[in-house]
Amino acid sequence: MADIPFSFFVSLIREISTHTRPRRTGSRRDKQHHPALDVLKNWIAHLRSEFSPLPQETTARVFRLLFPEEDTRRKYDMQETRLAAALADCFSVQQLCDWGTDSSSICLGDHVLKVLGLSSDSIGPLSISQVDCLLEELASHSGYSHSSVRQKHPPGTRRPRSAIIRSLYRSLPPFDAAVLTQIILKDLRPLLYPLSEIHFTAALRSFTSEAVTQLTKEDAMRVWDPSRRMLDSYRIRSGLDDASFVFDSGIDATPQIGTPVDIPKSQKGQGCLHALAMLQTSRAVWAETKYDGERTQIHVEILPDGSSNITIFSKSKRDSTMDRHGIHGLIRRALGLSERPELRRVKANVILDAEMVAWHDGAIDEFWRIRSLVEHTAVGVRHKKAPDPVDNYSQISLMTDVSGDRHLGLVFFDILFLDSASLLSTSYSSRRVILESVITPIPGHAILAERQPIALNSIGRMSSLQHVFADCISRPEEGLVLKAGEAGYNDKRSPWVKLKKDYIPGYGDCVDLVILGVAWEKDRARELRVAPNTYTTFYIGGLHNADQLQRDPSARPHFRIYFTAAYGLSREQLEEANFLIQNSDTVQYKASNPSGLPYTCQILPGLVPPSQLLREPLLAELYGAGFTKSARSRHYELRFPRITKIFRTCDRSWRDAVNLQALHKIARESVGKDSSTKQVEEWGNKLWGKSVSSPGADSKRKALVDEWEEKLITADRKYARRRDMILSQPQPLGSRTNLEEPASPLALDAPSAVIRPQDSACEFLPGSLVFVATRNPILRAQCKSKVPPERLVDSLESLFTGCGWASGQTSNPHVQRGVIVLDSAEEPFHRKRVLNTINDRQWLGRELSGRKAIQVLERHT
Numbered sequence: 001m002a003d004i005p006f007s008f009f010v011s012l013i014r015e016i017s018t019h020t021r022p023r024r025t026g027s028r029r030d031k032q033h034h035p036a037l038d039v040l041k042n043w044i045a046h047l048r049s050e051f052s053p054l055p056q057e058t059t060a061r062v063f064r065l066l067f068p069e070e071d072t073r074r075k076y077d078m079q080e081t082r083l084a085a086a087l088a089d090c091f092s093v094q095q096l097c098d099w100g101t102d103s104s105s106i107c108l109g110d111h112v113l114k115v116l117g118l119s120s121d122s123i124g125p126l127s128i129s130q131v132d133c134l135l136e137e138l139a140s141h142s143g144y145s146h147s148s149v150r151q152k153h154p155p156g157t158r159r160p161r162s163a164i165i166r167s168l169y170r171s172l173p174p175f176d177a178a179v180l181t182q183i184i185l186k187d188l189r190p191l192l193y194p195l196s197e198i199h200f201t202a203a204l205r206s207f208t209s210e211a212v213t214q215l216t217k218e219d220a221m222r223v224w225d226p227s228r229r230m231l232d233s234y235r236i237r238s239g240l241d242d243a244s245f246v247f248d249s250g251i252d253a254t255p256q257i258g259t260p261v262d263i264p265k266s267q268k269g270q271g272c273l274h275a276l277a278m279l280q281t282s283r284a285v286w287a288e289t290k291y292d293g294e295r296t297q298i299h300v301e302i303l304p305d306g307s308s309n310i311t312i313f314s315k316s317k318r319d320s321t322m323d324r325h326g327i328h329g330l331i332r333r334a335l336g337l338s339e340r341p342e343l344r345r346v347k348a349n350v351i352l353d354a355e356m357v358a359w360h361d362g363a364i365d366e367f368w369r370i371r372s373l374v375e376h377t378a379v380g381v382r383h384k385k386a387p388d389p390v391d392n393y394s395q396i397s398l399m400t401d402v403s404g405d406r407h408l409g410l411v412f413f414d415i416l417f418l419d420s421a422s423l424l425s426t427s428y429s430s431r432r433v434i435l436e437s438v439i440t441p442i443p444g445h446a447i448l449a450e451r452q453p454i455a456l457n458s459i460g461r462m463s464s465l466q467h468v469f470a471d472c473i474s475r476p477e478e479g480l481v482l483k484a485g486e487a488g489y490n491d492k493r494s495p496w497v498k499l500k501k502d503y504i505p506g507y508g509d510c511v512d513l514v515i516l517g518v519a520w521e522k523d524r525a526r527e528l529r530v531a532p533n534t535y536t537t538f539y540i541g542g543l544h545n546a547d548q549l550q551r552d553p554s555a556r557p558h559f560r561i562y563f564t565a566a567y568g569l570s571r572e573q574l575e576e577a578n579f580l581i582q583n584s585d586t587v588q589y590k591a592s593n594p595s596g597l598p599y600t601c602q603i604l605p606g607l608v609p610p611s612q613l614l615r616e617p618l619l620a621e622l623y624g625a626g627f628t629k630s631a632r633s634r635h636y637e638l639r640f641p642r643i644t645k646i647f648r649t650c651d652r653s654w655r656d657a658v659n660l661q662a663l664h665k666i667a668r669e670s671v672g673k674d675s676s677t678k679q680v681e682e683w684g685n686k687l688w689g690k691s692v693s694s695p696g697a698d699s700k701r702k703a704l705v706d707e708w709e710e711k712l713i714t715a716d717r718k719y720a721r722r723r724d725m726i727l728s729q730p731q732p733l734g735s736r737t738n739l740e741e742p743a744s745p746l747a748l749d750a751p752s753a754v755i756r757p758q759d760s761a762c763e764f765l766p767g768s769l770v771f772v773a774t775r776n777p778i779l780r781a782q783c784k785s786k787v788p789p790e791r792l793v794d795s796l797e798s799l800f801t802g803c804g805w806a807s808g809q810t811s812n813p814h815v816q817r818g819v820i821v822l823d824s825a826e827e828p829f830h831r832k833r834v835l836n837t838i839n840d841r842q843w844l845g846r847e848l849s850g851r852k853a854i855q856v857l858e859r860h861t
Contacts, residue, residue, distance in 0.1 A: 003127035004051050004058065009065055010176045012043045012049030016192050022211035022529070036192070036215040041223050059224065060244035061132045067217045068186040070240050072317050073146040074139035080108045081572055083184060087112065090165050106531060107190035107522070109178035115172040124172045131168065131180070138164045138184070143381035146319055189214070189526050199631045200534040200582075204575040209527055229253075236424065238262035238317055255417040255424065257301045257349050260313040262273040263491040264497040266481060270505065272465045273716040275482055275497045282484035282494055286428070287468050288451040290498065291411045292367040292626075293355035296324065297707040298331055301349045308337050326377025326408050327356060333670075334410065334439050345438045346419065347850040352435075353414035353451075360406040362444055366671055367639070368629040373408050381477045412439050413449035416489055429485040452497050456480070462716070463836040470708035473501055473794075474701050476626075500625060501708075502640070504715045507640060508623035509670050512657045515542045515646065516561050516601060517589065517610025518581055524566040535578050537566040538620065538643065541601065542635065546659035560660060561632050562604040565622060568642030577646050586612040605632050617654040619647040627667035634661055636667035713832075771799040773834050776823040779859055783821050795822075796837060803852040805841050818854035826858075 019035040048054065064071045078086065080099060088096040095115050105111035126134075138151035139145045141161055153197040169177055182188045193212045197203040217240070221231040225247050233253030234243035238260045246253045255261055269275025279285050297314035302308050310328050314320045332338060333348055358369035365720040415435040416423055423431050432451075441447050452468045454461055465482075472480055479500035487494035502508030517539030541561035549554050569577065588595060589610050599617070603609055607630075622637030658666065771793050772783045784792065793799050800806050803818040820838070822831055838854060 004125045006131045007123040015039045056439040060241050063240045068183045075142040075144040077142040086165050109182040113178040122173045134168050157857045198531045200578045203530045204571045235262045257299045260317045268503045269499040271715045271719050284485040285454045286451045286483050287480045289477040291355045295356045296356045298352040322380040323378045323382045324749035325379040350415035355411040357409050359409035410446045423686045424489045427486050428483050464838045466712040470705045473708050474704040500624040510623040514654045514657045515620045517613045519611045537564050542660040546850045557599040559601040563637040565641040585615040619654045621645040767861045768819045769802045769815045770819045772821045774823045804850050821857050824858040
């Protein structure tokens with residue numbers, strides 16, 4: 001059994017980089033053409049023929065090296081600057097520290113290759129297993145590595161980092177050293193898929209972000225194990241090491257306490273119509289409230305002595321058990337683990353899904369509050385001392401993250417494993433019943449996620465979801481997650497669909513702010529596939545001394561630069577922004593305010609500074625998913641900010657932007673918080689026993705719900721129109737009508753034409769099936785006196801059945817059409833609900849043949 005040289009692994013990286021060529025914009029994409037995957041297939045075949053039988057743990061080692069970003073167990077605490085300094089010391093070459101100043105190097109690994117010399121075909125002496133063991137030793141120095149990694153090399157026995165670096169690098173050929181560098185930095189993309197264009201115009205306009213088909217871990221698993229057992233096991237035990245072990249050992253994978261289960265990837269719903277379309281085959285859907293918290297997968301094991309072990313994984317699958325020590329007691333209380341063993345609902349073990357939230361004054365608090373609550377309750381490297389509560393900052397909402405009654409809480413929403421039995425294939429509806437039997441809600445600390453049923457075969461499903469979503473936005477909550485009642489966990493056929501207002505084009509929180517600086521940022525640049533001479537990231541700020549400028553227009557503006565935005569612009573817009581800025585007057589950033597700027601600025605401590613400051617700030621339109629606050633910042637910023645437009649100064653000046661004081665008011669209203677003075681007033685009312693509720697609060701919220709319902713209806717109409725789902729113009733059947741058999745599968749708009757009162761309805765009645773939908777009792781009596789009883793039905797469902805609009809039902813051969821009667825002055829909400837119900841049924845029954853048309857008749861009383 002021969003050791004596999006590390007240089008043999010490096011040959012895979014070299015071959016992929018050689019054979020992968022980016023497609024130009026406009027060129028036809030061949031879905032079968034996947035050069036990186038073809039290279040991997042050949043490499044695996046060569047590996048198994050040359051080194052069979054493979055050494056133990058080869059599968060895990062290859063996947064850890066090929067996908068270092070997925071290696072969550074090992075952290076190195078070494079980014080480019082620190083690693084470059086360590087390599088300069090290792091090779092005694094100071095030039096290795098100059099990576100940041102070399103604009104032609106796309107990554108530190110590329111810079112190492114240039115400095116150490118051209119790549120050679122020589123084989124280094126280290127094997128894959130030796131490199132893997134040395135990386136394990138290097139990772140033991142990080143407090144963020146998994147405890148199992150740190151325990152292999154206890155503090156008293158660890159070699160210094162510098163000694164481990166020398167053992168890793170000193171004997172490696174240049175390209176091997178470049179690859180190892182990027183493995184430590186956990187990003188092989190720059191070497192696997194090198195850039196073909198350096199200039200920003202060519203890179204942004206001639207190529208797209210999908211110009212190269214990149215290799216995924218799922219692709220690699222399918223090739224490594226064509227039986228798909230490895231891939232299937234990864235969805236159950238979501239770790240490269242565990243999936244590799246399952247493949248090598250041949251065992252069947254089941255959930256395991258202490259190993260994360262793969263989290264379902266939610267689809268993004270761009271409105272209610274789009275969201276429900278992704279679940280159209282489901283019999284029933286639940287709209288579950290999405291709470292603004294941190295995703296938490298909780299593993300609990302009951303030990304023989306009755307005590308319990310808790311393991312907590314974050315969304316990134318990192319073991320965050322000690323970081324989230326503050327919720328351990330709450331988990332045990334919610335599960336009833338303090339009760340006598342015979343009364344416990346969990347006998348052996350359980351895996352739960354929950355959101356960790358901040359709780360204050362009986363309600364879930366803003367998302368950014370979680371950060372400090374975790375830091376002050378954590379055990380280990382993330383623990384920070386609570387700040388001095390004395391703070392003279394005037395904005396009461398931002399004084400401190402910690403107070404006596406502010407604490408961490410949990411919102412439970414799923415159960416995956418109970419008493420050694422997997423629930424992954426159990427339906428969502430059944431899992432929820434089990435969850436409710438296991439969790440005991442603790443008011444103000446632990447609750448179950450709220451949910452509403454959206455039955456797809458019921459009347460008015462679309463308007464029902466629109467109302468639930470509008471109510472969710474008005475509270476305000478983060479959004480909804482739609483889940484099919486019959487679907488298992490991580491069911492690809494019925495995915496979870498996330499609905500948030502910022503997913504709907506134009507419906508996020510939108511503000512005009514100021515761009516003051518720019519920079520190339522490596523992660524965004526590698527997504528865009530652009531070189532370091534391209535500005536990818538914009539530094540956003542707000543005017544701090546607006547009152548002073550109003551009093552004294554000659555004063556210098558003072559800005560606070562406190563967050564960045566790197567998304568939103570199309571590639572063409574980003575190229576235009578780069579052209580504009582690179583052809584304007586900029587100043588290289590220095591820690592002290594550079595001279596010559598017509599303004600002063602202050603950058604938020606901890607924010608990586610820009611490479612350039614703009615002499616003339618630019619106005620930008622941004623939108624996001626509500627507002628949040630960064631650590632050490634006293635100002636609200638957009639959450640997940642996206643730039644929609646950058647204005648030239650000749651079109652709009654930066655002076656049109658909102659200042660920080662105005663932004664604070666906008667943000668407070670968006671997050672559902674009253675003003676600071678309102679809080680003080682309510683505190684005083686509580687003190688003196690007065691009512692603290694506002695008489696107009698309910699009506700204000702109802703108005704907001706109605707406003708958002710209208711917005712959601714409009715958004716769905718626009719979505720349908722963009723996809724040619726709009727109802728085509730009907731041909732009249734003796735009168736004008738709005739619900740002729742549609743040419744397209746969807747119809748959501750309110751009627752463009754109806755049967756008016758002056759139109760004769762006599763010719764409509766023969767052969768018609770009639771449902772009197774009006775709420776006007778006089779009109780109902782008139783209609784029922786004129787329409788023969790055999791032509792009347794008592795519900796919309798009966799009308800749909802008679803006209804052949806119900807699944808499994810053929811239309812009545814004696815029925816020529818359906819007629820729905822409304823009052824011309826019908827209550828708008830009722831009228832809209834009826835029409836939406838009809839249009840919804842058109843979508844559900846779009847493939848039914850022999851349907852009869854249904855028209856709306858509007859009459860005066």
